[in-house]
Amino acid sequence: MAAGYRVAVVGATGVVGEAMLEILAESALPLAEVFALASERSAGETVHCGGAELRVGELAKFDFSRADIALSSAGATVSAEFAPRAVGAGCVVIDNSSQFRYDREIPLVVPEVNPHAVAGHRGIIANPNCSTIQLVVALKPLYDAAGLARVNVCTYQSVSGAGRRAVTELAEQSAALLNGRPAQTSGGAKQAAFNAVPHIDVFQDNGYTREEMKIVWETRKILEDETIRINATAVRVPVFYGHSEAVHLETRDKLSAAEALEILAGAPGVSVIDEHKPGGYPTAASDAANRNQVFVGRVREDISHPNGLNLWVVSDNVRKGAALNSVQIAEVLAGEGVGLRKTA
Amino acid sequence: MAAGYRVAVVGATGVVGEAMLEILAESALPLAEVFALASERSAGETVHCGGAELRVGELAKFDFSRADIALSSAGATVSAEFAPRAVGAGCVVIDNSSQFRYDREIPLVVPEVNPHAVAGHRGIIANPNCSTIQLVVALKPLYDAAGLARVNVCTYQSVSGAGRRAVTELAEQSAALLNGRPAQTSGGAKQAAFNAVPHIDVFQDNGYTREEMKIVWETRKILEDETIRINATAVRVPVFYGHSEAVHLETRDKLSAAEALEILAGAPGVSVIDEHKPGGYPTAASDAANRNQVFVGRVREDISHPNGLNLWVVSDNVRKGAALNSVQIAEVLAGEGVGLRKTA
Numbered sequence: 001m002a003a004g005y006r007v008a009v010v011g012a013t014g015v016v017g018e019a020m021l022e023i024l025a026e027s028a029l030p031l032a033e034v035f036a037l038a039s040e041r042s043a044g045e046t047v048h049c050g051g052a053e054l055r056v057g058e059l060a061k062f063d064f065s066r067a068d069i070a071l072s073s074a075g076a077t078v079s080a081e082f083a084p085r086a087v088g089a090g091c092v093v094i095d096n097s098s099q100f101r102y103d104r105e106i107p108l109v110v111p112e113v114n115p116h117a118v119a120g121h122r123g124i125i126a127n128p129n130c131s132t133i134q135l136v137v138a139l140k141p142l143y144d145a146a147g148l149a150r151v152n153v154c155t156y157q158s159v160s161g162a163g164r165r166a167v168t169e170l171a172e173q174s175a176a177l178l179n180g181r182p183a184q185t186s187g188g189a190k191q192a193a194f195n196a197v198p199h200i201d202v203f204q205d206n207g208y209t210r211e212e213m214k215i216v217w218e219t220r221k222i223l224e225d226e227t228i229r230i231n232a233t234a235v236r237v238p239v240f241y242g243h244s245e246a247v248h249l250e251t252r253d254k255l256s257a258a259e260a261l262e263i264l265a266g267a268p269g270v271s272v273i274d275e276h277k278p279g280g281y282p283t284a285a286s287d288a289a290n291r292n293q294v295f296v297g298r299v300r301e302d303i304s305h306p307n308g309l310n311l312w313v314v315s316d317n318v319r320k321g322a323a324l325n326s327v328q329i330a331e332v333l334a335g336e337g338v339g340l341r342k343t344a
Numbered sequence: 345m346a347a348g349y350r351v352a353v354v355g356a357t358g359v360v361g362e363a364m365l366e367i368l369a370e371s372a373l374p375l376a377e378v379f380a381l382a383s384e385r386s387a388g389e390t391v392h393c394g395g396a397e398l399r400v401g402e403l404a405k406f407d408f409s410r411a412d413i414a415l416s417s418a419g420a421t422v423s424a425e426f427a428p429r430a431v432g433a434g435c436v437v438i439d440n441s442s443q444f445r446y447d448r449e450i451p452l453v454v455p456e457v458n459p460h461a462v463a464g465h466r467g468i469i470a471n472p473n474c475s476t477i478q479l480v481v482a483l484k485p486l487y488d489a490a491g492l493a494r495v496n497v498c499t500y501q502s503v504s505g506a507g508r509r510a511v512t513e514l515a516e517q518s519a520a521l522l523n524g525r526p527a528q529t530s531g532g533a534k535q536a537a538f539n540a541v542p543h544i545d546v547f548q549d550n551g552y553t554r555e556e557m558k559i560v561w562e563t564r565k566i567l568e569d570e571t572i573r574i575n576a577t578a579v580r581v582p583v584f585y586g587h588s589e590a591v592h593l594e595t596r597d598k599l600s601a602a603e604a605l606e607i608l609a610g611a612p613g614v615s616v617i618d619e620h621k622p623g624g625y626p627t628a629a630s631d632a633a634n635r636n637q638v639f640v641g642r643v644r645e646d647i648s649h650p651n652g653l654n655l656w657v658v659s660d661n662v663r664k665g666a667a668l669n670s671v672q673i674a675e676v677l678a679g680e681g682v683g684l685r686k687t688a
Contacts, residue, residue: 208644
């Protein structure tokens with residue numbers, strides 16, 4: 001066995017798990033061994049990690065003393081069950097579900113924004129929601145420069161955020177409609193193809209969806225500022241990979257568009273594409289899909305507020321929004337060596 | 345010839361012109377004769393108005409003394425040329441281009457909102473931009489109830505707003521990509537299919553696009569209130585028919601979500617779909633396409649502002665956003681008889 005970390009990828013057959021394996025293979029993280037884990041239904045399948053073929057093991061039967069780090073992208077219920085067991089066996093869990101995100105004792109980390117938060121972990125580190133991650137990567141440098149009083153974000157979210165079945169469904173519905181057949185939908189949902197659907201995750205008592213409230217809760221926790229007022233509208237659009245966000249913010253001190261652009265151009269993880277011409281802005285399909293950065297464009301002063309700024313923020317929700325961010329958290333942990341065993 | 349109005353439809357072979365002919369045939373407006381007009385290139389084609397087949401005449405050669413009303417959906421340059429000629433011949437022009445909208449002397453009319461404005465016309469009445477029309481139909485009753493300090497709107501606009509070629513292009517690009525072929529684009533544009541593109545019409549000096557500024561200029565003109573602060577982000581999404589808008593507004597007096605819902609439910613031209621469950625909101629493809637109303641849902645109090653409200657506003661951009669609104673203006677004119685001749 002090579003020197004390095006033994007990493008278990010939980011949910012290895014999903015869209016995010018597959019990306020985790022790919023990004024792990026590209027990562028500078030020294031790997032001793034990689035385990036691909038999934039539910040009983042998917043156990044026995046084959047997945048890829050770089051050039052290696054891995055046979056998928058069954059999560060319920062896995063002995064977590066064999067792993068140092070678990071990168072998990074299973075559902076909240078699955079995480080609630082396995083994570084304490086993994087932590088008990090000495091494994092650090094980086095969890096991509098919403099199960100632990102709102103627990104005050106559990107760090108919620110975006111490495112470009114609050115890497116210091118990993119220091120306090122007790123075995124579990126939560127990975128934020130995809131729509132939050134790209135938002136805070138763009139907001140953090142502006143927050144540091146001028147403070148943030150209020151954020152209003154409207155999302156244009158790709159179907160891959162809802163998993164592999166939603167990706168297939170968009171392709172199937174699109175093909176059916178282009179061929180003059182009706183789109184098949186399920187569970188009262190509106191068609192995803194050639195439509196814009198303002199409903200992601202379940203409705204809350206205040207009329208927001210849980211996806212919208214995740215943006216509110218997580219942005220405040222990651223920026224460590226409960227005074228920021230946040231409003232969100234989360235909308236699914238017929239895009240396969242990459243979330244876009246129209247972000248309107250009010251800084252505490254005035255920032256000009258030119259100042260904001262300069263700050264963003266120097267910010268970690270951010271790529272600016274901003275020219276006032278056709279194509280002079282990032283888009284999900286043409287720029288962000290399969291890339292690691294958070295792309296920002298359409299930076300302009302909001303004519304409706306003296307301290308207002310508008311941004312268009314685009315990133316690959318499966319990579320930076322999930323898999324890449326989890327691997328980056330593992331890299332931070334490895335760099336700091338906090339609470340992490342390493343197989344010599 | 346039957347008693348009624350002689351109506352010329354300019355741009356009769358376009359997406360909007362076709363809908364104008366269809367809606368005219370359904371309208372209560374008494375029709376004596378309908379002329380279909382287009383450029384030299386399309387002259388001679390056949391179009392339909394109800395059960396009737398019409399041969400398309402050439403706009404440049406048409407004698408407007410033969411028509412009482414012209415419903416125009418040609419481009420701004422075409423309108424600039426023919427409209428004065430038509431007015432000179434005694435015809436009232438209801439123009440769907442941006443050519444005359446910002447002229448203080450020319451009424452800009454949405455019949456549910458400011459029908460009284462037609463009274464001052466001097467031969468030309470402008471039809472607002474599609475994204476503005478559905479917005480002001482939803483805003484007007486709330487404005488009357490509580491005033492409006494600020495409006496922030498993010499659009500999810502369908503490709504039909506860019507004309508028939510854009511509709512074909514979305515279908516072609518989608519089919520190509522689903523079959524593993526690249527999407528053909530032109531003029532530096534990003535692909536429309538499976539993407540979200542924050543660019544409609546040309547860029548202005550302030551970094552907004554002209555489509556975004558149209559929403560600002562036209563909303564203030566139609567609501568007759570230059571004090572409303574408006575911010576807009578206009579985005580094209582891969583939807584064929586129907587624009588959606590995430591609208592965030594700050595009323596001058598507090599309105600609860602329940603009060604707003606009650607007001608909207610009783611407002612002219614508005615249909616409310618608002619239940620906190622899957623499908624309990626309007627969408628472009630499933631609800632608005634081929635319908636006449638402006639649909640409103642997702643009504644909720646904005647947790648980031650004491651007087652904030654969020655709405656999701658959806659309407660068929662070709663019908664209410666263009667053709668239907670033009671025919672409704674003609675109906676208002678006919679009802680009031682202002683400056684309109686009628687063939688006995």
